[in-house]
Amino acid sequence: MTLPRESDFTSRLRSAAVAARVGLWLGICFAVAFVTGLISHYAQASHQLVPFPTHPAWGYRLTQGLHVVSGTAAIPLLLVKLWAVYPKLFQAMPRRLGPAIRSGLERGSMAVLVAGSILELAIGTMNVAQWYIWHFDFKRTHYALAWIVIGALLVHVAVKLPIIRSALGSDIEETALDRPAAVGHGAMSRRALVRTSWLAAVLAVVAGSSAAGTAPVLNRIAVLSARSRRYGVPINRTASQVGVVASATSSSYRCEVRHGGNASSFSRAELQALPQATHTLPIACVEGWSADGTWTGVPLRTLLDHVGAPRGHAVRVTSLQQAGSDRQTELPADFVDDPRTLVALMLDGEPLSLDHGYPARLIAPDRPGALQTKWIARIEVL
Amino acid sequence: MRRTRIALAGAGLLFLGYGGWLMVRWQSVGQLAEVVGWAAGGVLLHDAVLAPLTFGTGWLIRRRLPRWAAAPAAVTLILVGSLVVAGFSVLGRSHGGGKNHTLLDRDYPAGLLFATAVVVGGVAAGYALARGLRRTRGRLTDGTGHGR
Numbered sequence: 001m002t003l004p005r006e007s008d009f010t011s012r013l014r015s016a017a018v019a020a021r022v023g024l025w026l027g028i029c030f031a032v033a034f035v036t037g038l039i040s041h042y043a044q045a046s047h048q049l050v051p052f053p054t055h056p057a058w059g060y061r062l063t064q065g066l067h068v069v070s071g072t073a074a075i076p077l078l079l080v081k082l083w084a085v086y087p088k089l090f091q092a093m094p095r096r097l098g099p100a101i102r103s104g105l106e107r108g109s110m111a112v113l114v115a116g117s118i119l120e121l122a123i124g125t126m127n128v129a130q131w132y133i134w135h136f137d138f139k140r141t142h143y144a145l146a147w148i149v150i151g152a153l154l155v156h157v158a159v160k161l162p163i164i165r166s167a168l169g170s171d172i173e174e175t176a177l178d179r180p181a182a183v184g185h186g187a188m189s190r191r192a193l194v195r196t197s198w199l200a201a202v203l204a205v206v207a208g209s210s211a212a213g214t215a216p217v218l219n220r221i222a223v224l225s226a227r228s229r230r231y232g233v234p235i236n237r238t239a240s241q242v243g244v245v246a247s248a249t250s251s252s253y254r255c256e257v258r259h260g261g262n263a264s265s266f267s268r269a270e271l272q273a274l275p276q277a278t279h280t281l282p283i284a285c286v287e288g289w290s291a292d293g294t295w296t297g298v299p300l301r302t303l304l305d306h307v308g309a310p311r312g313h314a315v316r317v318t319s320l321q322q323a324g325s326d327r328q329t330e331l332p333a334d335f336v337d338d339p340r341t342l343v344a345l346m347l348d349g350e351p352l353s354l355d356h357g358y359p360a361r362l363i364a365p366d367r368p369g370a371l372q373t374k375w376i377a378r379i380e381v382l
Numbered sequence: 383m384r385r386t387r388i389a390l391a392g393a394g395l396l397f398l399g400y401g402g403w404l405m406v407r408w409q410s411v412g413q414l415a416e417v418v419g420w421a422a423g424g425v426l427l428h429d430a431v432l433a434p435l436t437f438g439t440g441w442l443i444r445r446r447l448p449r450w451a452a453a454p455a456a457v458t459l460i461l462v463g464s465l466v467v468a469g470f471s472v473l474g475r476s477h478g479g480g481k482n483h484t485l486l487d488r489d490y491p492a493g494l495l496f497a498t499a500v501v502v503g504g505v506a507a508g509y510a511l512a513r514g515l516r517r518t519r520g521r522l523t524d525g526t527g528h529g530r
Contacts, residue, residue, distance in 0.1 A: 151401055159387075223490070
C-alpha cells in the first residue's frame with residue numbers, strides 16, 4: 001500500500017477558508033480553557049502572592065464550568081479542523097535545503113500542536129470520568145501540556161497569519177487560497193460545514209460535558225455526562241474509598257482545633273451545641289460539575305475564637321483519611337475569616353451523609369471542591 | 383503584520399519552553415516516556431485510523447448516495463461522530479463508578495442511541511423543511527402557486 005498524495009484529496013471543503021473559520025473558534029475555546037485552567041491552578045496553589053478572592057461565591061463554579069465547556073466544545077472543532085488540513089500531511093518535502101529545513105521546522109511545530117491538543121483534550125475528558133489508566137501525574141501533565149499547546153498554537157498562528165487574514169477577509173467560497181487539486185464538490189457547502197461544526201460543538205457540550213448537568217433541564221438530556229445528579233449533590237471520593245468509615249462513625253470522634261499551645265476538641269454533639277449558621281454555597285469540582293447546597297454548621301471563625309486565634313491567619317485542615325492529595329489542605333486567611341466559611345454538619349436540612357463528609361466537613365465560598373476537606377480531624381492555625 | 387508575527391512566535395516559544403521545562407521538572411523519565419507514548423498514540427489513532435475512516439465514509443456518501451441525501455447524511459455523521467469521540471471516556475463504562483454511585487451513573491450506549499435518534503430526526507426534519515420552503519418560494523416566484 002502506498003501513502004496518498006496531497007493531490008488525492010479533491011474535496012473543496014478541505015480548504016484554508018474552512019480551516020481558518022473553524023480554527024478561529026477552536027483558538028477561542030483553547031484560550032478560554034487556558035485562562036480558566038490557570039485560574040483553577042492558582043486557586044489550588046499553596047502559596048498565593050495575591051489571595052484568591054472569596055467573592056463571588058460562584059466565581060470558581062463559573063470559571064471551572066467554562067473550562068470544561070470550552071474543552072468539550074473544542075473536541076468536534078478540532079476534528080473538523082484536522083479534517084480540513086489533513087491533505088497537508090502528505091505534502092511533498094521541498095528538495096532544496098533551505099525550504100526543506102523551514103518546512104521541517106513548521107511540520108515539527110505542527111506535530112507538537114496536534115499531538116499536544118489531542119492528548120490534552122483526551123486526558124482532560126478522562127479525568128472528568130475518573131479514568132486513570134496511566135502512571136503520570138494528571139494535574140501536572142495537564143498543566144504543563146497547556147503551556148506547550150498554547151505555545152505551539154501561538155507559533156502556528158504566527159506562521160499562518162497571512163493566510164488566516166486573507167481567508168477570514170474574503171468570502172468563504174472564494175477559491176484563491178485553495179489547493180490546485182481541491183476542485184471536487186463536497187457533500188455540502190463550506191458554509192454548511194462550518195455551521196455543522198458549531199452545532200457539533202454545542203451538541204457535545206449539552207450531551208457530554210459534566211458542566212451541562214448544572215442546569216436543571218440540561219442534566220436530563222446530558223446523556224453522555226459522567227454525573228447524572230439523580231442522587232443529589234455528586235461525590236468525588238466516598239468514605240469507603242478513602243477508608244474512613246470506622247473512624248468517621250466512631251463514638252470517640254473529635255474535631256481538634258489548635259492555635260499554638262491552645263487546643264480544644266469537640267465531639268459532633270458539642271459542635272452541634274455551638275451557635276449554628278446556614279449558607280447556600282456551591283460545591284464546584286475541578287471536573288466541571290457544580291451544585292448548590294444549603295449548608296448548616298459552625299462558622300470556622302467561631303471555633304477559632306475558642307482557641308484565641310487572631311484574624312488574618314491561614315489554617316491547615318486535616319482529614320481523617322490516611323492518604324490522598326486531599327488529606328490535608330491549607331485555607332488562606334481571607335477564607336478563614338469569611339463569615340460564610342463553615343465547619344458544616346448538615347446539608348440541605350439533613351445531617352451530612354458519610355460520603356459528604358460526616359461528622360464534619362469544610363465548606364467555603366469560591367473554592368475548588370477538592371479543597372473542601374471532608375471528615376475533618378484537625379484544624380491548626382498557621 | 384511582521385511585528386505581530388514576531389511577537390506571536392516569540393511568546394509561543396517562551397510558552398513552549400516553560401511548558402517543556404515544567405513537564406521535565408515534574409516527572410520521572412518513565413512518566414515522561416509514557417506522556418510521549420500517549421501523545422504519539424493519539425496522533426496515530428487520528429491520522430491512521432479516524433482520518434482514513436472519515437475519508438472512506440465521505441467517498442461513499444458522495445459516490446453511493448443520491449445527491450439530495452448527501453448533505454443530510456454528512457451532517458448526521460459529523461454530529462453523531464462528534465458525540466462518540468467526545469463521549470469516549472464514558473461509553474464503555476456505564477455504572478462503572480464502583481463504590482461511588484454518583485459517578486458514571488447512566489447507561490451511556492442507550493444515551494448515545496437516544497441522541498442519535500434525536501440527531502437523525504432533527505436533521506431529516508430540518509432538511510425536509512428547508513426543501514419544502516424552497517419549493518414554495520419557487521412556486522410563488524413562478525406564479526404557479528396559489529399564494530399572494
